[in-house]
Amino acid sequence: MGKIVEEGSKEKRLNVVIPKELGEVAKGSLDSDKFTFGFLDRDGQRHFNFTLRELNGEDEEIIEGENSIVEKMMEVSKRVLMKVGTIEDRKVIEEIVLNHLCFIDLLKIVYKARYTTLGKVFKYKTICTNIMEDENNKLAICQNITTQLGDLSAVGFYRKHEGDIIDEYEVDVKENTYTLKRMTGYRQLQISRDYGVKAGGLKMANVGARLFKINGKEVDGVKEAKKMNLLTISKLHNFINEEIDEGGCDDIFVHKCSKCGKDSSTELELDSDFFSLAE
DSSP: OOOOOTOOOOOOOOOOOOOOOOOOGGGGGGGEEEEEEEEEEETEEEEEEEEEEEEHHHHHHHHHSSSOHHHHHHHHHHHHEEEEEBOHHHHHHHHHHHHHOHHHHHHHHHHHHHHHOOSEEEEEEEEOOOEETTSSSSSEEEEOOOEEEEEEGEEEEEEEOOOOOOOOOEEETEEEEEOOOOOHHHHHHHHHHGGGGGGGGGGHHHHHHHHETTTEEOOHHHHEEEEESSHHHHHHHHHHHHHHOEEEEEEEEEEEEETEEEEEEOOOSSTTTSSSSSO
């Protein structure tokens, strides 16, 4: 389980800070929605409903800071989330964000907070990558750079598998049983700090971020994955990609390029344009 590391600790700090006391929040500034996977409490009840507040000036400081996208997502999610199911305790909500919500649900918090605060229309920059003929009849990439307007209400969050939601998966490899889960916020922070953008290409990081137990004993998956042989890592990596449902997000926007005339698609990025008011 993740823990809050105090300033000055010898342990590696993960920028996990208890949100400031927010005081009274005007009812008009609150909005509600439902998680895709939700939070399963100790009594076996799954909480899907959540309530959040609008983004404020302190949130903007975090968004415009120098930390990674993952760190910004985590910090903003902890701050704006006001209620999960019937839970309103600030420290409990932080624990839920860190150790229980998966990436797609954290992403939904950020999208909903932006939508609630600034409306459904947002600006995004795009570079057209279509192949076209240049003035010498040679093939070249268009590379037309434009600013477009997108509609956040068109973004959909979904589960990839139908039926009951599975939270834990047991995988036997040789003599060991490995328990895997969807990646939580705390594990995202770990691999983001350790590997940055390289994490997406490392099977070891992919496994470590989702490994929670070995033979029934809780472990730090990121550390344990470093000790595994590559065969075990590959088998667990393949299982994750094929079997674990971590949901998805329809965040691809399509427009017609003004230079080549063909459709050009862009995946939404959580940059400064996303959090700016589109006028």
